[in-house]
Structures are given as structure tokens and as C-alpha cells.
Amino acid sequence: MSPANRGSSDVTAVIAAHDESANIEACIASVEWAREVIVVENDSMDDTIDRARGAGATVISPKFTTIGAARNHGIERAKTAWIFVLDADERCTAELADEISRVVTQAGGVSASAFRVPRRNYFLGREIRHGGWGSDKPIRLFRRELRYNANLVHEHVDVTKGAISEVKNKLLHYTYISLDQYFEKFDRYSRWWAEQNFARGRRGTAAAVFFGPPARFASMYFLKGGFRDGAHGLVLACLAAASVMAKYARLWERSIRHER
8 A cells, every 4th residue: 555545543663673674664554554664774685675665654663773663763853742562463353443533533632642552363273362461451552742661671662741541452462473582582682681781780690590480480480370371382481481581691600700
């Protein structure tokens, strides 16, 4: 769809993308109701850029520093009053699109400047309803004056004024279609997490490497009901425990190097 034929909702969809050739067109199609779509591309080696432009999106390629900063570049280019952020592996449903259109039309009479958007998360083709994944509600719809913080990991929108509300309909999140994809992100995020926390003065210990992983597994699998998701829930809890081990081990490594 060309920009001239896009929707009339006063919303800019901002999509972060890196090597998302398999996802980007379907993602853009799911937000064709938005007045404009901006894809913030990060050093893609595939044809993400060509596919995004062919689908009618504006593509920008700023130098990558953090995911939040990349999204901020897209927000700064927006011409609408409202921003809707999604990743290339996410899809906006027709019901969510209708609700967002109503929200931004009526928002002049309410105090909310940001809205949480619940997500239905899928892992290896199965929806995960427990283990903490079912309560996932990031802020994704907000006024264009707001920006993401500078965190390497766990970036979020800084809501400096106005209330935070919540929409009812859910965003579809097709995360991790393969374990190769999971481990690629696992490596990157555990490194970023350690860098971020070390820079803030946190130090790692061998005790955290030992006790952290089983604690995460127990919390996710037993306390939050991950076992209800069957084999997928078990594997996810194990992977989450391994992720915790990697993060604390990398923080511990930086700590002992700093002491030398």
C-alpha cells in the first residue's frame, strides 16, 4: 500500500527491524490503518529495506546504539499526534486497530498519555499463557512527545506526564520461531545486560550464578504456572534459567576483571 492510500487514524506505526525479511511485510500490512508507517532498520543484510519500502513504509537507517534510541529516531520523524510501536515479529489485529482508532479520537477528553497493550505471545508456534508470559503488557501506544529511555535492555517509554491506561485487545507476538533465533538473542541480551548493570555499579558473585538460575526456573515453572504450557513451558523455563546464568556469569566476569 502506498503512503497516499494509508489509513486516516492519527497514528504513526514505528517498527524496529533487523534482518526481518520473513516478517516485515506482514507486520506492515497489519498496521495499514495507520496514517504512516516508519521502519527503523538496523544494519540488515537481507532484503528487509526493499520489502518494507515495497509495502509502503518509510525506511530510515540511523546508526544503532540501543533499541530505545532506534525507536526514538522513528518517533522524531512522525507527523501524527500518536505513536504505536511494534516489532517486526508482532501483528496488530483488526480488533486492536479499531480500538486504537477509537482511543486516539477520544483521547482529547481523557488524561492518559500512554496505553499498555497486552500481548499474546507464541513460542515455537504455540501460544504461551503462563509462566509470566500471559501478563505481558508493555506500553506501545503513546503521545509523540514521549520517548524511550537509554537502557540497553528492558527499555521502556518514560511517561513524564499524563496517566497510563490500557487497551483491551491484544497484540500478537510470534517470538522465537526457532531455537537458533532464541540463542542469538540470548547471547546479545545477556552481554548487554551485564554491560548495563556493571556500568551502574552492580557487581556479580559466584553465588548469584549458582542460586539465580534455579530460582528463576522455580518461579516461572511452578509459581507462575509454566507447567500448564506442557513441554513448551518446561523448555521455556529451562531456557530462562540458562539466560539468568549467562547474565550473572558475564557480570561476575566483568567484576573479577575490574578487581585485577
